[in-house]
Amino acid sequence: MAETTRLALLSGNEALALGAYHAGVEVATGYPGTPSTEVLEHLVRISEAGEVDADWSTNEKVALDVGIGAALAGKRVLVTMKHVGVNVAMDSLMTSAYIGVKGGLVLMTADDPGMHSSQNEQDNRYLGRFAGIPVFEPADSQEIYDFVQVAFEVSERFDVPCLLRTTTRTSHARSKVEAGARVVRAVEPSFTRNPAKYVMLPAFARERHVVHLDRLEALQAYVEEHPLTVEELRSRALGVVTAGISYHHVREVLPEASILKLGIEFPVPVERIRRFAAKVERLLVVEELEPYLEEEIRRIGITVEGKRWFPRVGELSAAVVRKGFVEAGALPAGDGPSARLPVPGVGNRPPVLCPGCPHSTPFLALGELDAIVSGDIGCYTLAAAPPLSSMDTCLAMGSSIGIATGLAVSGLSKQPIVATIGDSTFLHGGIPPLLDAIHRQANMVVLILDNGTTAMTGGQPHPGIAYDIRGRAAPAADIAAICRAAGVTSVVVVDPYDVPATRRALRAAIAHRGVSVVVTSRVCVESPVKSRGPVYTVLSDRCDGCQACMKVGCPAISWDLATMSTPPGVKIDPAVCSGCTICAQLCPSRAIVSVRDAKADDAKVLSLAAAPAEAGSAR
Amino acid sequence: MTRVNGSNGKVPARTPPARLESGNLVVVGVGGQGVILASNLVSQVLLDAGYDVKKSEVHGMSQRGGTVVSHVRFGPEVHSVMVEPGSADWIVAFEWEEGLRSLSYLKPNGVALVSTERRIPPAAMLDHRDQSLEYPALGEVPFGVLALDTFAVAGDAAAAVPAVAQTVLLGALSVLLPFPVEAWQASINAWVPRKALTGNLRAFERGRALAPEVRAAEAAARTVARTVEPGPEVVPSASASPVEHDGAKRSRDGVAERLLPVVRIERSWCKGCDICVAMCPEKCLVLDELDVAVFARPERCTGCQLCALLCPDLAMDVLWVPADDLTGWLFANEEDRVRAAADPR
Numbered sequence: 001m002a003e004t005t006r007l008a009l010l011s012g013n014e015a016l017a018l019g020a021y022h023a024g025v026e027v028a029t030g031y032p033g034t035p036s037t038e039v040l041e042h043l044v045r046i047s048e049a050g051e052v053d054a055d056w057s058t059n060e061k062v063a064l065d066v067g068i069g070a071a072l073a074g075k076r077v078l079v080t081m082k083h084v085g086v087n088v089a090m091d092s093l094m095t096s097a098y099i100g101v102k103g104g105l106v107l108m109t110a111d112d113p114g115m116h117s118s119q120n121e122q123d124n125r126y127l128g129r130f131a132g133i134p135v136f137e138p139a140d141s142q143e144i145y146d147f148v149q150v151a152f153e154v155s156e157r158f159d160v161p162c163l164l165r166t167t168t169r170t171s172h173a174r175s176k177v178e179a180g181a182r183v184v185r186a187v188e189p190s191f192t193r194n195p196a197k198y199v200m201l202p203a204f205a206r207e208r209h210v211v212h213l214d215r216l217e218a219l220q221a222y223v224e225e226h227p228l229t230v231e232e233l234r235s236r237a238l239g240v241v242t243a244g245i246s247y248h249h250v251r252e253v254l255p256e257a258s259i260l261k262l263g264i265e266f267p268v269p270v271e272r273i274r275r276f277a278a279k280v281e282r283l284l285v286v287e288e289l290e291p292y293l294e295e296e297i298r299r300i301g302i303t304v305e306g307k308r309w310f311p312r313v314g315e316l317s318a319a320v321v322r323k324g325f326v327e328a329g330a331l332p333a334g335d336g337p338s339a340r341l342p343v344p345g346v347g348n349r350p351p352v353l354c355p356g357c358p359h360s361t362p363f364l365a366l367g368e369l370d371a372i373v374s375g376d377i378g379c380y381t382l383a384a385a386p387p388l389s390s391m392d393t394c395l396a397m398g399s400s401i402g403i404a405t406g407l408a409v410s411g412l413s414k415q416p417i418v419a420t421i422g423d424s425t426f427l428h429g430g431i432p433p434l435l436d437a438i439h440r441q442a443n444m445v446v447l448i449l450d451n452g453t454t455a456m457t458g459g460q461p462h463p464g465i466a467y468d469i470r471g472r473a474a475p476a477a478d479i480a481a482i483c484r485a486a487g488v489t490s491v492v493v494v495d496p497y498d499v500p501a502t503r504r505a506l507r508a509a510i511a512h513r514g515v516s517v518v519v520t521s522r523v524c525v526e527s528p529v530k531s532r533g534p535v536y537t538v539l540s541d542r543c544d545g546c547q548a549c550m551k552v553g554c555p556a557i558s559w560d561l562a563t564m565s566t567p568p569g570v571k572i573d574p575a576v577c578s579g580c581t582i583c584a585q586l587c588p589s590r591a592i593v594s595v596r597d598a599k600a601d602d603a604k605v606l607s608l609a610a611a612p613a614e615a616g617s618a619r
Numbered sequence: 620m621t622r623v624n625g626s627n628g629k630v631p632a633r634t635p636p637a638r639l640e641s642g643n644l645v646v647v648g649v650g651g652q653g654v655i656l657a658s659n660l661v662s663q664v665l666l667d668a669g670y671d672v673k674k675s676e677v678h679g680m681s682q683r684g685g686t687v688v689s690h691v692r693f694g695p696e697v698h699s700v701m702v703e704p705g706s707a708d709w710i711v712a713f714e715w716e717e718g719l720r721s722l723s724y725l726k727p728n729g730v731a732l733v734s735t736e737r738r739i740p741p742a743a744m745l746d747h748r749d750q751s752l753e754y755p756a757l758g759e760v761p762f763g764v765l766a767l768d769t770f771a772v773a774g775d776a777a778a779a780v781p782a783v784a785q786t787v788l789l790g791a792l793s794v795l796l797p798f799p800v801e802a803w804q805a806s807i808n809a810w811v812p813r814k815a816l817t818g819n820l821r822a823f824e825r826g827r828a829l830a831p832e833v834r835a836a837e838a839a840a841r842t843v844a845r846t847v848e849p850g851p852e853v854v855p856s857a858s859a860s861p862v863e864h865d866g867a868k869r870s871r872d873g874v875a876e877r878l879l880p881v882v883r884i885e886r887s888w889c890k891g892c893d894i895c896v897a898m899c900p901e902k903c904l905v906l907d908e909l910d911v912a913v914f915a916r917p918e919r920c921t922g923c924q925l926c927a928l929l930c931p932d933l934a935m936d937v938l939w940v941p942a943d944d945l946t947g948w949l950f951a952n953e954e955d956r957v958r959a960a961a962d963p964r
Contacts (some may be wrong), residue, residue: 077842169675346719350685352740377681546922
């Protein structure tokens with residue numbers, strides 16, 4: 001094992017990888033998604049290729065199917081995804097509870113309360129309950145490390161996949177972990193034919209549904225006395241039922257309260273809760289997002305308060321939990337630290353596309369063309385924000401093409417209809433809707449923003465990339481060839497750093513009747529091999545402050561404070577500039593040149609570039 | 620807590636307590652500045668000193684030029700992973716605006732070590748017409764803040780790798796925490812990439828050499844906090860280096876004269892080809908009923924000259940006119956339009 005962790009503090013995701021590794025996991029897969037991505041990446045870092053077969057799958061459903069197959073062969077399998085990814089895998093997950101597993105299968109769902117980097121904040125405990133599979137929710141890195149190992153045992157003992165739910169804070173926060181060592185499972189892969197269990201024809205599925213329900217009963221008895229549910233009796237005046245990260249907020253704010261901390265949230269240990277409720281005078285539930293436990297407790301006839309005091313929206317924090325306890329009368333008013341008022345003049349700092357991002361020019365062009373842009377999930381979703389402001393819808397992975405098809409067949413004809421989708425997202429969920437659009441003969445453009453990586457989550461390979469998660473060579477799918485094979489007659493590949501060519505390609509694609517595809521092909525500036533050209537600079541005597549360059553939203557371009565008192569001036573931060581040339585191509589005054597050209601031009605220009613303050617006063 | 624007479628300006632030499640029970644630190648900055656690395660480095664020191672440590676930050680979108688906040692909490696047993704507003708003992712800020720934004724975390728008597736480095740975000744500047752900036756001034760240093768020109772303090776230590784300058788702040792922080800300098804050096808050795816190691820160690824030393832200023836800031840925070848309500852109070856700072864003064868709202872207003880762009884259209888030369896109307900990035904131009912281009916939305920024009928450059932008949936040019944005269948220019952244009960409409964040739 002290659003040990004790389006220098007800090008003894010592990011993030012929850014690292015602890016999950018380590019726990020799975022120590023539990024003897026042999027196959028691991030998933031689809032990148034914040035806050036789940038680091039699990040597989042860390043697992044690859046701490047394991048050898050011969051120990052764990054790990055790689056990203058095309059999408060979450062494929063990942064779960066791969067996982068189920070490996071589990072049926074007797075391997076212990078870890079599958080990772082973010083909360084909304086489970087929706088994609090749901091079709092397989094529902095019936096996987098019928099067919100069961102052989103080797104243990106743990107599905108990690110990384111929920112994102114507060115939507116730090118997600119399109120919704122759904123509570124996946126309900127999905128576990130819906131599928132009828134055990135749901136584990138650890139509260140910190142140590143628990144994640146421990147729980148994942150228990151989850152593998154439960155999975156094998158009850159022949160069922162297990163859901164391990166983390167949240168952004170448990171996944172990304174770092175805390176101490178005491179770890180053991182890897183258990184080497186000497187399991188030779190084998191497959192035993194058993195159609196009645198593995199082939200879900202209606203006749204067989206009816207039998208398996210009964211097995212599934214019997215298993216739920218057995219699980220219910222099992223969780224009631226499970227050591228992962230911990231009762232901490234302190235003051236009898238108030239008892240709190242909680243789980244996950246909320247436990248630590250409660251301990252922080254109300255150290256005197258009695259607590260029943262659930263480690264397994266489905267099935268809910270109702271008898272345990274009943275006994276706990278009998279020991280305290282007042283029962284509260286503190287849980288993030290939905291009133292999941294609250295409803296379960298109320299259902300068994302116990303008086304309980306929860307969402308009456310604690311918000312159903314956003315993530316909890318000590319401050320939010322404190323406020324809830326104050327409102328519930330469990331803490332005196334004015335309890336806790338008081339914070340300063342915000343300092344005036346502090347503006348927002350929204351996330352922006354990186355300097356040199358190849359996504360910026362296509363969206364600039366779409367804005368000029370006044371297109372209805374059906375967007376998708378990825379870095380390019382930032383094009384919805386100023387200054388690009390050229391995205392009109394964004395729903396779920398791969399939805400752009402289907403939504404654009406719907407807009408197109410509705411007869412909207414005044415504006416061009418363009419679906420924009422990244423390379424990883426296209427392979428994830430863009431191909432079936434593309435086939436649909438072609439078959440319906442929708443009049444629309446599909447703009448595939450191919451930057452050769454899954455960029456938003458930090459640059460993971462996908463099936464269109466010629467290497468795998470361990471950096472080894474792998475076959476790569478050709479996106480343009482896929483589109484042609486699907487039946488698109490007009491497929492153009494263009495370099496988005498060539499601004500006129502990008503504009504021309506989009507205009508031509510819009511003029512084309514039916515579905516046309518434009519692929520902008522340029523590797524992500526943050527990909528493992530950073531692309532950097534010579535840095536660009538502004539000749540301040542030519543700049544008239546028209547802001548054509550600022551329309552890109554490049555973080556390297558800013559007002560030159562030294563020239564702000566004269567007619568306007570723009571500067572480029574040489575430490576940030578990637579040399580992409582996009583701003584130089586947009587400048588109507590030809591004021592943006594490469595430093596190299598500026599030097600060659602003449603010595604005067606050089607001195608201006610080096611000393612912008614002088615340049616300003618010279619005007 | 621040490622009693623300090625704030626009026627005599629003298630600060631007693633104060634050494635940190637031998638052992639801190641617990642503490643809350645918030646490290647903030649802009650994506651790419653090294654906030655996470657810095658909080659890892661501090662956490663290492665705390666762990667080596669035997670504390671329970673929890674550290675939390677949000678990854679994902681914050682990489683892309685957004686705000687990065689890292690919370691570090693330590694003590695015998697730490698529960699919540701996040702520092703509550705109003706409960707940070709120390710704030711280390713790698714960027715001026717982010718430092719001010721994070722002050723809601725600071726305890727009334729806490730100390731914020733804030734770099735005067737400014738990363739003015741594109742969003743603060745993209746105001747097409749009045750070109751004003753929304754960014755807090757350097758001149759007004761809020762209470763509890765020690766503003767440090769990290770580049771000036773770091774000097775040649777940051778020559779090779781500019782980001783190293785922020786390590787000055789960790790040096791300054793080390794003055795307030797009771798750990799031996801060797802512990803910090805060991806952590807820097809463990810965490811910093813080799814090529815930037817020497818620079819980081821030197822920048823750390825220079826920050827640590829600011830001990831008198833840092834202690835003065837701490838003492839001031841402790842003294843005044845008894846009487847001043849927590850709030851955006853502005854008091855003179857115990858600044859280690861002079862900070863430059865500029866306005867919170869900077870604009871061209873009020874400086875000499877304000878110039879605004881006007882598109883002048885020679886109507887008799889325009890043949891209504893539509894190129895300018897289609898290509899204007901701000902959609903300022905429209906064709907009138909005679910298919911002649913009209914400068915319809917002057918308030919959106921940025922003066923980019925794209926229309927003038929593209930016009931095949933050289934029928935337009937862009938002038939910068941004093942704001943006071945703008946109505947006259949536009950009105951003249953409008954008169955042209957009315958006259959032409961009344962008397963079509």
